[in-house]
Amino acid sequence: MNIHEYQAKELLSKNGINVPAGKVAFSSDQAIRIANDLQSEKFVVKAQIHAGGRGKGGGVKIASTVEDVGRLTSDMIGMKLITHQTGPEGKLVGKVLIEEASQIEKEFYLGMVIDRSEEKIVVMASPEGGVEIEEVAKNSPDKIIKEYVDISVGLLPFQCRKIAYFLGLKGKTANKAVNLILKLYEVFIKSDCSLVEINPMILTKSDYLIPLDAKLNIDDNALYRHKDLSEYHDPDEEDSNELEASKWGISYVKLDGNIGCLVNGAGLAMSTMDIIKYHGGEPANFLDVGGGATPQQVTQAFKMILSDKNVKAVFVNIFGGIMKCDTVATGIISAAKEVGIEVPLVVRLEGTNVEIGREMLSKSGLNIITGSDMKECAAKVVESAQNS
Ligand code: ADP
Numbered sequence: 001m002n003i004h005e006y007q008a009k010e011l012l013s014k015n016g017i018n019v020p021a022g023k024v025a026f027s028s029d030q031a032i033r034i035a036n037d038l039q040s041e042k043f044v045v046k047a048q049i050h051a052g053g054r055g056k057g058g059g060v061k062i063a064s065t066v067e068d069v070g071r072l073t074s075d076m077i078g079m080k081l082i083t084h085q086t087g088p089e090g091k092l093v094g095k096v097l098i099e100e101a102s103q104i105e106k107e108f109y110l111g112m113v114i115d116r117s118e119e120k121i122v123v124m125a126s127p128e129g130g131v132e133i134e135e136v137a138k139n140s141p142d143k144i145i146k147e148y149v150d151i152s153v154g155l156l157p158f159q160c161r162k163i164a165y166f167l168g169l170k171g172k173t174a175n176k177a178v179n180l181i182l183k184l185y186e187v188f189i190k191s192d193c194s195l196v197e198i199n200p201m202i203l204t205k206s207d208y209l210i211p212l213d214a215k216l217n218i219d220d221n222a223l224y225r226h227k228d229l230s231e232y233h234d235p236d237e238e239d240s241n242e243l244e245a246s247k248w249g250i251s252y253v254k255l256d257g258n259i260g261c262l263v264n265g266a267g268l269a270m271s272t273m274d275i276i277k278y279h280g281g282e283p284a285n286f287l288d289v290g291g292g293a294t295p296q297q298v299t300q301a302f303k304m305i306l307s308d309k310n311v312k313a314v315f316v317n318i319f320g321g322i323m324k325c326d327t328v329a330t331g332i333i334s335a336a337k338e339v340g341i342e343v344p345l346v347v348r349l350e351g352t353n354v355e356i357g358r359e360m361l362s363k364s365g366l367n368i369i370t371g372s373d374m375k376e377c378a379a380k381v382v383e384s385a386q387n388s
């Protein structure tokens with residue numbers, strides 16, 4: 001679960017980390033009240049969306065007066081903010097963070113993430129923080145330090161000192177960095193994060209070291225033990241189909257391709273995406289209706305796939321084990337009746353009650369493409385998508 005910057009900063013503050021004073025606002029009146037209370041010389045208005053790169057996209061603006069705060073807020077709320085992380089469709093801004101402006105001496109990058117191949121947490125830092133960090137990673141990776149943490153031992157102070165010196169910090173300021181990094185690691189562990197990214201962490205002109213931006217991702221599988229953090233969930237930030245799918249007990253993840261996939265079982269769903277790519281196609285989604293799906297769930301899954309305008313062909317790939325092939329056929333036929341299937345449909349059915357399922361489909365009058373096995377069907381769906 002991703003959370004907003006204002007929520008991440010609240011969490012950091014609860015854990016004893018100093019963050020810039022600020023509050024979230026949903027309207028310009030509220031933003032003006034917050035700015036009045038802050039009594040700062042300058043303010044920053046920051047769009048709250050689950051994507052980075054806001055600064056470059058016009059989602060972070062400095063305001064010199066309280067009136068400016070109001071004006072910038074009403075400009076920002078309701079706008080579609082496009083950044084390199086939102087995709088070309090952008091994200092609708094519904095709220096902004098009103099924050100005191102900091103006097104920046106230097107910007108650093110600090111990130112913590114789980115490195116699955118190393119089976120460790122890796123702490124990364126760079127003296128070249130700020131809005132250009134992607135360029136730094138690409139063009140001068142030597143400017144990024146990585147410290148791997150054995151989680152049975154935890155992050156050790158000497159590792160933090162190494163990072164602080166790499167960032168060019170000395171004396172008391174280096175100590176401040178060590179304390180901040182250790183505290184952030186504590187939050188990472190305590191809140192079951194899979195990512196904590198502070199970009200930039202800044203050194204202010206008066207020698208404070210503070211997180212100026214904060215991106216946190218909390219492991220969904222651990223949310224059951226963080227009831228307080230679940231409140232940070234923002235349904236506005238989720239793909240409406242993904243949200244709908246979870247209500248139906250279907251695992252659905254939208255992807256960028258044009259071949260809709262309806263599969264039972266996560267393993268088969270993964271190999272279906274692989275085999276589509278192998279044949280030169282791109283899946284439009286990952287969709288697992290589960291081992292024991294009902295016809296209603298299959299119908300719903302179909303509706304979600306077909307509501308994606310990018311879908312140019314659909315591949316149903318079912319291995320009937322617990323799930324029976326006639327259940328799938330019932331779902332396909334009822335979805336076709338309800339919403340109409342206007343794109344080519346390739347179906348590969350195998351397993352329990354396969355003969356009944358195939359017969360139902362052939363009698364349904366639907367225009368269905370079949371094949372002798374998964375490979376042939378994958379080739380056919382890729383070809384159909386290219387031609388449709
Ligand atoms: P994003 O990473 O989405 O672009 P940031 O929060 O990192 O958003 O803001 C982008 C840039 O805006 C920062 O690198 C910093 O230079 C400036 N900035 C952000 N917040 C403040 C603030 N409170 N005071 C002064 N400058 C800020």
Ligand code: MG
Pocket residue numbers: 052053130199200213
């Ligand atoms: Mg940032």
